[in-house]
Every structure is written in structure tokens, then in C-alpha cells.
Amino acid sequence: MATTNSPTTTGPLAQPGRLPQPSAFLDVRDLRVHFPTDDGVVKAVDGVSFTLERGRTLGIVGESGSGKSVTSLGILGLHRRGHTRISGEVWLDGEELVSAPPERVRRLRGRKMAMIFQDPLTAMHPYFTVGAQIVEAYRVHHRVSRAVARRRAVDLLGRVGIPQPARRVDDHPHQFSGGMRQRAMIAMALANDPDLLIADEPTTALDVTVQAQILDLIRDLQDEYRSAVLIITHDLGVVAELADDILVMYAGRCVEEGSAQTLFRRPEHPYTWGLLGSMPRVDRAARDRLVPIKGSPPSLINLPTGCAFHPRCPHQGRDGIPCRTEVPDLAQGSDHGVACHLPPTERRRTFAEDIAPAL
Amino acid sequence: MSTHTSPDRTTARPGTDELLRVTGLEKHFPITRGAFIRRTVGAVRAVDGVDLTVATGETLGLVGESGCGKSTTGRLISRLLRPTGGSIVFDGRDITDLSVRRMRPLRREIQMIFQDPYSSLNPRHTVGTIVGAPLRVQDIPTPHGVKRAVQELLELVGLSPEHYNRYPHEFSGGQRQRIGIARALALRPKLIVADEPVSALDVSIQAQVVNLLDDLQRELGLTYVFIAHDLSVVKHICDRVAVMYLGKVVEVAPRDALYATPLHPYTLALLSAVPVPDPDRRDRAQRERILLTGDVPSPVDPPSGCRFRTRCWKARERCERETPALRELAGGHLVACHFPVEDAERTPRGRIAAHLAAADVAPATTTPA
Ligand SMILES: Nc1ncnc2c1ncn2[C@@H]1O[C@H](COP(=O)(O)OP(=O)(O)OP(=O)(O)O)[C@@H](O)[C@H]1O
Ligand SMILES: Nc1ncnc2c1ncn2[C@@H]1O[C@H](COP(=O)(O)OP(=O)(O)OP(=O)(O)O)[C@@H](O)[C@H]1O
Ligand code: SF4
Ligand code: SF4
Ligand SMILES: [Mg+2]
Ligand SMILES: [Mg+2]
Numbered sequence: 001m002a003t004t005n006s007p008t009t010t011g012p013l014a015q016p017g018r019l020p021q022p023s024a025f026l027d028v029r030d031l032r033v034h035f036p037t038d039d040g041v042v043k044a045v046d047g048v049s050f051t052l053e054r055g056r057t058l059g060i061v062g063e064s065g066s067g068k069s070v071t072s073l074g075i076l077g078l079h080r081r082g083h084t085r086i087s088g089e090v091w092l093d094g095e096e097l098v099s100a101p102p103e104r105v106r107r108l109r110g111r112k113m114a115m116i117f118q119d120p121l122t123a124m125h126p127y128f129t130v131g132a133q134i135v136e137a138y139r140v141h142h143r144v145s146r147a148v149a150r151r152r153a154v155d156l157l158g159r160v161g162i163p164q165p166a167r168r169v170d171d172h173p174h175q176f177s178g179g180m181r182q183r184a185m186i187a188m189a190l191a192n193d194p195d196l197l198i199a200d201e202p203t204t205a206l207d208v209t210v211q212a213q214i215l216d217l218i219r220d221l222q223d224e225y226r227s228a229v230l231i232i233t234h235d236l237g238v239v240a241e242l243a244d245d246i247l248v249m250y251a252g253r254c255v256e257e258g259s260a261q262t263l264f265r266r267p268e269h270p271y272t273w274g275l276l277g278s279m280p281r282v283d284r285a286a287r288d289r290l291v292p293i294k295g296s297p298p299s300l301i302n303l304p305t306g307c308a309f310h311p312r313c314p315h316q317g318r319d320g321i322p323c324r325t326e327v328p329d330l331a332q333g334s335d336h337g338v339a340c341h342l343p344p345t346e347r348r349r350t351f352a353e354d355i356a357p358a359l
Numbered sequence: 360m361s362t363h364t365s366p367d368r369t370t371a372r373p374g375t376d377e378l379l380r381v382t383g384l385e386k387h388f389p390i391t392r393g394a395f396i397r398r399t400v401g402a403v404r405a406v407d408g409v410d411l412t413v414a415t416g417e418t419l420g421l422v423g424e425s426g427c428g429k430s431t432t433g434r435l436i437s438r439l440l441r442p443t444g445g446s447i448v449f450d451g452r453d454i455t456d457l458s459v460r461r462m463r464p465l466r467r468e469i470q471m472i473f474q475d476p477y478s479s480l481n482p483r484h485t486v487g488t489i490v491g492a493p494l495r496v497q498d499i500p501t502p503h504g505v506k507r508a509v510q511e512l513l514e515l516v517g518l519s520p521e522h523y524n525r526y527p528h529e530f531s532g533g534q535r536q537r538i539g540i541a542r543a544l545a546l547r548p549k550l551i552v553a554d555e556p557v558s559a560l561d562v563s564i565q566a567q568v569v570n571l572l573d574d575l576q577r578e579l580g581l582t583y584v585f586i587a588h589d590l591s592v593v594k595h596i597c598d599r600v601a602v603m604y605l606g607k608v609v610e611v612a613p614r615d616a617l618y619a620t621p622l623h624p625y626t627l628a629l630l631s632a633v634p635v636p637d638p639d640r641r642d643r644a645q646r647e648r649i650l651l652t653g654d655v656p657s658p659v660d661p662p663s664g665c666r667f668r669t670r671c672w673k674a675r676e677r678c679e680r681e682t683p684a685l686r687e688l689a690g691g692h693l694v695a696c697h698f699p700v701e702d703a704e705r706t707p708r709g710r711i712a713a714h715l716a717a718a719d720v721a722p723a724t725t726t727p728a
Contacts, residue, residue: 063561064532163653163722177654178425207424207588209651212632216650234561237591237634241641260638278566280595282633283640286614289573290595292566296531 024051024091025228026075026196031088031098033067033074040301044070046252047088049330052245054195057222057229059243059260061236061275063297067252068232072198074098075230076115077105092196111141114194118201120181123188124173130157130184131169137191156187160217179210186217193225200232215241236279240264248272251298251308258336268338268347270313273355291358307341315342315350376415378450378550378582379436384409385444386431390659404658405431407606408445410685413550418576418583420597420614422590422629424655427603429586433552436584437471438462450549467497470543472536474555479539480527486513486538487523493545512541517571533564540571547579554586569596590633594618599691602626605666606658608685612692620705622694625667628717631710647710653722665697672716673698 033045045067052058060068073079075090077097090097092113097105109115117123124133134153135146142149150169157165160183173181182202189197199218203211219242222229231242239246239260246263248256248271256269267273277291295312298304310316310323317323321341330339340347387402406428413419421429434440436447438454446455454465473479480489491509494501501508510520516537527535536556543551553572557565569592575581587593593600594614601611602623610623621627628649635644651670656662665683668674677697685695703709 063563179654208590208632208634209424209629211634212648213650215634216645216648219645235634236562237636240636240638241634241644243638264636264638274563278563279636280566280569280591281636282591282594282618282630283635283637286595290566290569292570293563294567296533296564297561 025054025093026052026230027089027091028071028075029089029091031071031074031090032086033070033079034085035083036085037301041085042300043252043303044300045074048247048249048252048254049088050247050254050257052196052228052230054228055222055226056245057231057243059239059246060230060232060249061234061239061246062249063234065297065300066249067300068234068249069200071249072115072200072230072232076109076113076198077102078109107141110137110194111192112194113196113198114189114192116182116186116189116197116199116202118204120178120185121173123185124181126173129170129172130176134169134184134188134191137188141192152191153187156190157184159221160184160187160190161213162187178206179213182206182210182214183217186214186221190221190225194227196228196230197222198230198232201234202231203238204233204235211238218242236275248275251303252300253308253339254330254337255309255339256337257330262336266336266348266351268336268344268351269340270315270342271309273351274312276359277355287358307339318342319346377412378415379411379413379584380448381409381411381432381436381445382448383445384411384432384435384442384447386428386435386440387443401659404606404661406435406442407658407661409603409606409608411601411608411611413582413584415549415582416576416580417598418585418596420593420600421584421586421603422588422593422600423603424629425588426655426658428606428658429588429603430554432603433471433554433584433586436550437469437552438465439471463497467493467499467546468549470546470548470551472539472543472551472553472556474558477527477532477535477559480535482527485524485526486518486530489527489538490541490545493542497546499546508545509541512545515544515575516541517567531564532560533567536560536564536568537571540568540575544575544579548581550582550584552584552586555588556585557592558587558589565592572596590630602629605655605661607666607695609667609696610692610694611685616689616692620692620702622688622692622699623667623696624671624673624700627700627704627713631714643707647707647714649710649713649717651717652720665695667696670717670720672713672720 029049031045031048035042035044048071050058060071062068074086079086086098088098131150131153134156135149138149138152154165154169157169162168162180162183176184203214206214231239233239243260246258246260247254248269250271256267256272263272267276274293278293280290293312298308304311306322306324306326307328323341328339328341330337384406385408386406387404389399390401390403391397392400409432421432423429435442442455446453449469487506487509490512491505494505494508510523513520513522518534518537557568560568576583585597597614599611599613600617601608604625610626618630621630628651631647631649635641653670656669662669664680665678668678683695683697685693687693688699704713
């Protein structure tokens with residue numbers, strides 16, 4: 001099924017690990033993050049694999065609770081080890097992080113990889129000035145004087161579009177508007193020129209006009225620094241704007257992956273169809289009705305058997321496929337992975353004939 | 360260009376049944392200083408001269424950036440807040456200054472649905488108590504008992520009658536929002552003011568609730584004021600849309616007219632900023648996107664004349680001097696701007712020019728509120 005009308009995708013998106021020597025800049029292999037709780041084990045992430053190159057953007061989409069943030073925190077090594085069972089491999093520029101000592105991962109954080117969160121106030125301290133916090137972030141990894149670090153802070157604030165950075169550098173976070181705080185946090189994340197930037201819902205709390213500014217900024221910075229960007233969002237519009245490749249998560253697993261064009265033009269997983277059908281679109285004539293996904297997301301403690309999506313899937317059991325009993329693999333073609341028991345020809349026919357006309 | 364998909368989604372035609380008329384509506388929140396002797400040192404002009412009409416059976420969308428006064432307008436219309444100026448006429452009655460007591464019978468007719476399905480439901484009460492409360496408080500006669508009435512309401516919003524004895528925490532976000540809707544419907548209101556009713560929900564659940572609101576409107580002849588910041592949802596659900604900026608309505612139009620031919624520069628910028636869920640069109644969308652510089656000014660001290668002038672790429676001297684009035688430029692299409700957007704500015708070339716011009720506006724350097 002090697003359909004290659006997306007010139008931007010080269011080679012497989014993910015190769016579940018056998019080769020010890022990864023070629024990709026970021027190579028996540030069979031990542032699992034489980035939380036033992038009183039009610040049982042929460043399998044928040046249960047076997048996710050993908051690769052990401054420098055200069056490219058991968059978008060992770062999925063509903064609330066599907067494991068997007070837990071995946072990114074797993075890459076950054078931010079889960080509390082005592083309370084979390086993590087397995088799998090995370091290779092960053094040839095170095096494996098899951099088995100690396102915490103101290104080593106901590107040193108990489110902020111320098112080689114950095115994160116932008118949804119809520120800047122959780123990442124910034126209210127009592128220190130914006131400048132002091134950027135200076136601090138920079139000096140952790142660079143042995144320079146405060147004066148030099150401060151010049152760097154002013155420079156970064158200007159770079160992310162804060163007007164009069166030399167003056168605003170001494171403001172406290174609460175003196176900034178929401179959009180400016182988001183910019184300041186991006187400045188802080190960029191302090192050490194990270195090669196990997198993880199943005200978890202970077203614009204969800206922002207107005208659409210501010211969101212457009214921030215997405216524009218992320219795009220510019222990526223062009224300039226050629227960093228690898230992982231953007232996590234539930235907003236399909238935002239991924240379509242930013243991502244080269246997209247990974248769709250459902251209940252802790254990847255159900256579909258491919259280039260952005262592939263996922264929007266020829267999606268093959270019934271859950272992806274559901275997401276697209278649910279979404280009202282500003283760029284189309286208004287439809288009479290949306291096509292929602294029925295039911296609600298499953299419990300991650302007692303996952304449905306077989307395909308976790310089967311209780312909500314309109315195609316479940318069609319032509320005798322084993323949806324209730326067998327977990328579908330993420331069948332990987334050269335550029336499009338789909339975890340569904342429906343035969344590929346059947347999926348494409350269904351999308352073309354039944355789904356696409358109603359979108 | 361979009362076309363009408365159903366005949367009832369057209370303009371609130373003049374002469375159709377007007378359910379609500381809001382004129383010059385104002386809400387100024389005083390800012391006070393001093394611990395012992397409190398003095399008023401200024402006011403947040405949250406709503407500052409809003410004019411709106413809503414016809415029976417239609418859905419009016421209210422959009423605009425955070426802090427522009429949407430929720431305050433909604434709370435004034437529902438009379439959860441008392442206006443500091445202007446008037447509200449509901450179903451032919453002036454309700455602007457009605458006391459709490461005189462307002463009570465009208466409470467039945469205007470209900471509100473809130474954004475947060477988590478905090479707006481009391482966690483210690485069962486679904487039955489929550490949905491039945493308005494019936495009990497208002498002493499509504501229920502021929503088959505309150506329980507039956509509540510169970511019918513639960514079915515109406517797609518929940519099961521067995522949910523009667525359950526607690527809110529046992530429900531998902533979408534289900535909780537249905538509970539909030541059932542509670543709002545208990546008194547058979549004429550008007551529902553829905554403040555961001557789907558913003559906190561996941562896209563798949565959001566679609567369920569949007570369809571539910573649509574069905575209920577059709578079945579019960581409801582009228583909605585739908586407050587939202589998501590312009591795609593508003594396009595889907597509203598017949599007409601009012602755009603607010605800094606406490607004022609800057610544009611009102613039938614849905615399709617607003618999205619296809621926005622007349623206010625702010626509306627043009629707002630629509631261009633919506634992410635396009637189509638990777639093949641993103642380059643074009645980015646070239647034509649109007650990125651506003653700077654932040655929304657403070658409602659404590661709004662700019663003179665046109666409030667958008669500090670971010671408007673079309674601003675001229677007159678905009679600073681003279682406040683533009685909301686006037687009708689085409690059938691049912693009202694705009695408050697001295698130099699409304701022209702057709703040429705909506706062509707690809709015009710949009711690229713606007714993109715460049717907007718980037719050149721020097722950002723205002725005042726600290727936002
Ligand atoms: N420390 C923890 N202990 C137990 N469960 C957890 C923990 N952290 C996350 N979870 C659970 O793991 C699941 C995945 O959470 P995650 O935050 O990754 O979701 P998400 O996809 O980012 O959702 P959202 O869109 O709401 O941010 C959720 O069900 C969450 O409740
Ligand atoms: N009780 C109050 N006292 C003082 N100021 C208030 C009060 N309520 C609202 N405001 C201010 O009035 C302005 C309008 O607020 P409002 O909540 O109506 O905005 P909104 O358009 O609903 O914004 P959002 O999209 O963030 O919900 C804001 O500047 C807000 O800070
Ligand atoms: S495997 Fe079966 S239940 Fe799962 S998505 Fe495919 S058709 Fe639906
Ligand atoms: S009145 Fe002037 S400043 Fe205001 S929107 Fe129109 S052109 Fe811009
Ligand atoms: Mg998350
Ligand atoms: Mg509000």
C-alpha cells in the first residue's frame with residue numbers, strides 16, 4: 001500500500017525497535033507508561049512508537065485522556081519513578097533516555113530538549129521577574145555572568161515579539177497578558193537552543209488572534225533553528241497548520257499515523273473519521289448536522305477487549321472481523337499506519353463512499 | 360461561498376417576532392481603593408453600549424476575544440446582573456430594572472447554561488435533585504410528580520431515567536453538560552443564554568451536545584443566545600452573529616454574510632486567524648492571515664473614538680476623534696466602522712496587503728489589564 005503522493009515523508013514513520021542503532025533524531029519505541037493506583041493499573045500509554053527528525057514537526061492528536069501528555073512527559077523523563085512503570089526506549093540523538101540515570105536526563109532537559117506547557121503560570125514563578133527566570137534557565141547550562149545572561153534574556157524576549165524587551169524584562173509574569181506570558185515561556189524554553197521542542201497544547205488557553213501569533217512564532221523559530229517539534233493538541237485545525245506528520249492516539253495507543261496530507265485527505269481509521277466528522281469547519285459551508293462519535297472514552301484501567309475503540313465503532317464486527325477479541329496491529333505501510341481489522345481496500349472504499357461525502 | 364442549507368437559517372427578518380431587544384446596554388464595575396474608606400477610583404467598562412435584537416426561534420451568536428464582555432452581556436440579559444445603563448426588553452416587557460421579586464416569574468423564561476460542567480453542578484446532590492431544583496423552587500405543578508418530570512427531562516437530553524439517583528462525578532464531561540441543559544430546560548424557558556456551553560468538551564462530545572441543542576431548538580421552539588469564542592462552532596450553530604470588541608458590538612450580520620463578507624476590520628482579522636484544518640491550504644492561509652500586533656487595550660481606559668484603532672491597519676485621524684456608530688450597510692448587516700472593509704480587500708491580493716499592513720502597526724506599549 002505504498003502510496004507516496006506526499007513528497008515530504010521519507011521512509012517509515014516508526015519502526016518498533018529491533019535495531020539498537022537508531023538513525024532518527026528522536027526514536028520512541030514501544031513506550032509504555034503505567035500508573036499503579038488503588039483502583040488498578042492505569043495504562044495511560046501502552047506501546048507507542050514513532051520517529052521525528054530535526055527540522056520536522058510531528059503532531060499528536062486525540063481526545064482528553066488518550067495519553068498525549070503522558071507520552072511527552074515520558075520523553076522528557078518527568079514522571080515520578082516511584083509511582084510510575086515505564087518501559088520501552090526513547091532515543092534522542094543516539095542516546096537512550098528511559099534507562100539513563102535521572103541526573104543525565106535532567107541535564108538534557110532545558111538544553112537539548114525543552115517544553116512549552118499549556119499554562120505559562122505553571123512553568124513560571126510568580127515572585128521572580130520574567131528576566132530573572134530566563135537568566136536562571138540559561139545559566140544552568142552556561143557559565144556566563146549575569147550581565148551576559150541578561151542580554152541573552154532581552155534578546156530572546158525581543159525574538160519572541162515582546163515589545164520593548166529591555167524594559168519588559170524586569171516585569172513579573174502577572175504584568176504580562178496571557179499571550180505575552182506564553183511568549184515569555186517560549187523564550188525561556190528557547191534559552192539554550194534546544195534541538196527538540198515539545199509543545200503541549202501551547203495555544204489552547206489563548207484567543208484565536210493570539211493563537212495565530214504563537215503558531216506563527218513556533219513556525220519561524222523552527223525555520224531558524226531547525227529544531228524538531230512535537231506538538232500535542234486536541235485541535236485538528238492547529239495540527240493541520242503546523243505538523244508535517246500526525247499521530248492519532250486513542251486510549252494510550254496510536255491508532256493511525258501518516259503525513260498531514262494523508263491523514264486529512266485519506267484517513268483510514270474509523271476513530272480518525274469520527275474526529276473529522278465531529279469537527280465543525282469554518283472553511284466550509286455549514287452542514288446541517290455534525291456526525292459525532294457515540295459514547296464516551298473508555299476507562300484506561302479496564303480497557304475494552306480487542307480493539308479499544310470497538311464499543312464506539314460503527315464498523316465493529318463487519319464481515320466477521322475480530323474487533324472484540326484481537327487487538328489490531330498498527331499495520332505499517334511505507335508511510336501510513338492504521339490499527340484496524342478492516343481490510344485496507346475496504347477502509348478506502350468506505351471512506352470514499354460513505355465518510356468523505358458527509359465531511 | 361457558502362449557501363443556505365435549510366430555509367429557517369436566514370436573517371432575523373424585520374417584522375418577525377422579536378423576543379429580545381437590548382439597547383445601549385452598559386455594565387460598569389466600580390474599582391475601589393482603600394481598606395477603611397472605600398473610594399471609587401474608576402470603572403471596568405465591561406459592557407459599554409451594546410445593541411442587539413433576537414427573534415423568536417433563532418440563534419444569535421456572540422463572539423469576541425477574552426474579556427470583551429460576552430459573559431457579562433449574557434448575565435445582564437438573564438438579569439443575573441443589574442445593568443448600569445441602557446435597557447432590556449424581553450417579550451414586550453422592560454426588565455431592565457425589575458427587582459429580584461418582580462423578576463422571579465420571568466426567571467422561568469430566561470435560563471442560562473454555563474461553560475463548566477464540573478463546577479456548575481453541586482457534587483453532593485443527585486442528578487434528580489439538581490434537575491428537579493428549579494421545579495421545586497418555582498413551585499411548578501407536575502401532574503405525575505417531580506420525579507417523572509425529571510426523568511422525562513433526562514430522556515429529552517439523551518440521558519437515561521435510571522440516572523436519577525446518581526451523582527455528577529459518575530458522569531463524563533459531555534453527560535454533565537447534558538445534566539446542565541436538562542436543568543435549564545426544566546422550566547420550559549423561551550430564551551436560553553448558553554455561555555461557552557461546549558468549550559470545555561472534547562471535539563467528539565462537543566458534536567453530541569451541539570446536535571442536542573439543535574434538536575431541542577427544533578422540538579421546543581427555543582431561542583438561543585450562544586456565547587462562544589470558537590468561530591467554527593458558531594458558524595455551525597448560529598443564524599446570526601454579533602462580534603464584540605472591548606465592551607461594544609462592532610458587527611452584526613446573518614451567519615453567511617458575516618463569514619463571507621465581513622465588514623469590520625476586526626472581524627476580518629478574527630476570521631483569518633482561525634486555523635484551517637486543511638494542510639493543502641495552510642501556506643495560503645498563512646500568507647493571508649492578519650496578525651494583530653499588541654494586546655487588547657484595558658476596558659478601564661479604552662481608546663478614544665474607535666476602540667479598535669490601536670490595532671487597526673486602516674485607522675485614520677477620524678477614527679481617533681469620532682466613535683463609529685453601528686449602522687446598517689446591507690440587509691441586516693450592521694457595522695461600526697468609519698472605513699468598512701471593501702470587496703477588493705477580500706480578494707487574495709487584498710488580503711496579502713492587509714497581512715502586511717497589519718504587521719506594520721506599531722504595538723501599543725501600555726500594560727494590559
Ligand atoms: N500520575 C498519574 N496517576 C494516575 N493516572 C494518571 C497519572 N497521570 C495521568 N494519568 C491518567 O492517564 C491518562 C492519560 O492522561 P494524559 O494527561 O496523557 O491525557 P491527554 O491525552 O494529555 O489528555 P488532555 O487532552 O486532557 O490533556 C488519563 O486517564 C489520566 O487520568
Ligand atoms: N465582577 C466583576 N468585577 C470587575 N470586573 C469584572 C467583573 N466581571 C467581569 N469583569 C471584567 O469585565 C470584562 C469583561 O468580562 P467578561 O467575563 O464579560 O468577558 P468575556 O468576553 O466573557 O471573556 P471570556 O472569553 O474570557 O469569558 C473583563 O475585563 C473582566 O475582567
Ligand atoms: S478494529 Fe474494528 S472496532 Fe476497531 S476501529 Fe477497526 S472496525 Fe472499528
Ligand atoms: S473605525 Fe477606523 S480604526 Fe475603527 S475599525 Fe474602522 S477603520 Fe479601523
Ligand atoms: Mg494533556
Ligand atoms: Mg466569558
